[in-house]
Amino acid sequence: MRYIEPHAHMVSRTTDDYEKLALAGCEVLCEPAFWAGFDRSSADGFYDYFRQLTEYEPRRAARFGIKHFCWLCINPKEADDPGFAREVMALIPEFIDKETVLGIGEIGLNKNTRSELAIFEEHVQLALDHDLPILIHTPHLEDKLKGTRLILDSLASFSKLDRSKVIIDHVEEHTVGLVLDAGFWAGMTLYPESKCTPNRAIDILEVYGSERLWMNSACDWGISDPLSVPKCALEMRRRKHTPEQIEKIVFDNPYKFLSQSPRFRI
Amino acid sequence: MLSKRELLDLQFIDARARLIDLAAFLDRVERHGDEADIRLNYFKEALPILQENRPDRAKAVLEKFSDFTPELTDTAPFQGATGAPIA
Numbered sequence: 001m002r003y004i005e006p007h008a009h010m011v012s013r014t015t016d017d018y019e020k021l022a023l024a025g026c027e028v029l030c031e032p033a034f035w036a037g038f039d040r041s042s043a044d045g046f047y048d049y050f051r052q053l054t055e056y057e058p059r060r061a062a063r064f065g066i067k068h069f070c071w072l073c074i075n076p077k078e079a080d081d082p083g084f085a086r087e088v089m090a091l092i093p094e095f096i097d098k099e100t101v102l103g104i105g106e107i108g109l110n111k112n113t114r115s116e117l118a119i120f121e122e123h124v125q126l127a128l129d130h131d132l133p134i135l136i137h138t139p140h141l142e143d144k145l146k147g148t149r150l151i152l153d154s155l156a157s158f159s160k161l162d163r164s165k166v167i168i169d170h171v172e173e174h175t176v177g178l179v180l181d182a183g184f185w186a187g188m189t190l191y192p193e194s195k196c197t198p199n200r201a202i203d204i205l206e207v208y209g210s211e212r213l214w215m216n217s218a219c220d221w222g223i224s225d226p227l228s229v230p231k232c233a234l235e236m237r238r239r240k241h242t243p244e245q246i247e248k249i250v251f252d253n254p255y256k257f258l259s260q261s262p263r264f265r266i
Numbered sequence: 267m268l269s270k271r272e273l274l275d276l277q278f279i280d281a282r283a284r285l286i287d288l289a290a291f292l293d294r295v296e297r298h299g300d301e302a303d304i305r306l307n308y309f310k311e312a313l314p315i316l317q318e319n320r321p322d323r324a325k326a327v328l329e330k331f332s333d334f335t336p337e338l339t340d341t342a343p344f345q346g347a348t349g350a351p352i353a
Contacts, residue, residue: 077345080342110342110345111339111342111343111344111345112333112338112339113338113339113341113342114338114339114340115341116342117338139347140347141331141347141348141350142331142332142333142347142348142349142351142352143333143347144328144332145328145329145332145333145334146332146334146335146336150338172324172328173322173325173328174325174328174329174332199277200324203324206267238276239267239268239273240267240268240272241267
């Protein structure tokens, strides 16, 4: 089975994981810029990170026949200091035209603060200025519903925003309807302990249909599974979803959304 | 799509195990003292939702553990999340 992993933080994973992904059928992998598990001490740390995303990881993935793309931003966990965040954002123009950069992401909110929202909106404007897609992170656990509502309210103020070029990630049962009803794409993250389990993600597909939805592992430095997408595909087969239904959610849908970026060529 | 019987054949044992695990978790927590913790309050308030006759129990449980305050905060009190609105 071929599939696209649309959200994985491979800088935190081993080369062995690339091999496992390739063996499972992963042909394309997209890596949003995110938190490293600790706060970086200077903007220089992000300069090196952006080089890693745009230069090193594509080469590491290519060794296993996987095409690697990335998204750039300062993540919301490190955006509560707006001065620092703007210093990092000033680095993005140097990288934004690299051939594997898809757009701006994963931006969003973490603890739903004023500064996080201000930096989020500056990122949205940056994406609009460059006519690029946007990938949005929604907060964890008790903060998710409030953060998703704040993000949706904020996006409504951008009159020129094409909602079909925005994906709001990490939806769960209490936020997926809000996102889809507003006309955005929604991402379901498959995590062992938080976000969606494979069975809950399949439930969402059965209730809401499969239009404007994708699923991802968002594997990173924490408790996560880089093979959660093919494992969910296996669970879909056990629940008698057809091969066409599985192909749509693991390949066709991410391909359709990502193809809106001029750099996404596979 | 599976029939109800097929779905139960596939998942009943797993769901049964998870339910027993929840019961054991409550036993375990209460065996370790009687100090109050707001997270446990939210947990116990969510349990009756499982018995309600509705099609969106998962959504309702998630909402039970959600922060419904409307306003932005000035600064992040900490970076992570606790699973229940404790502030």
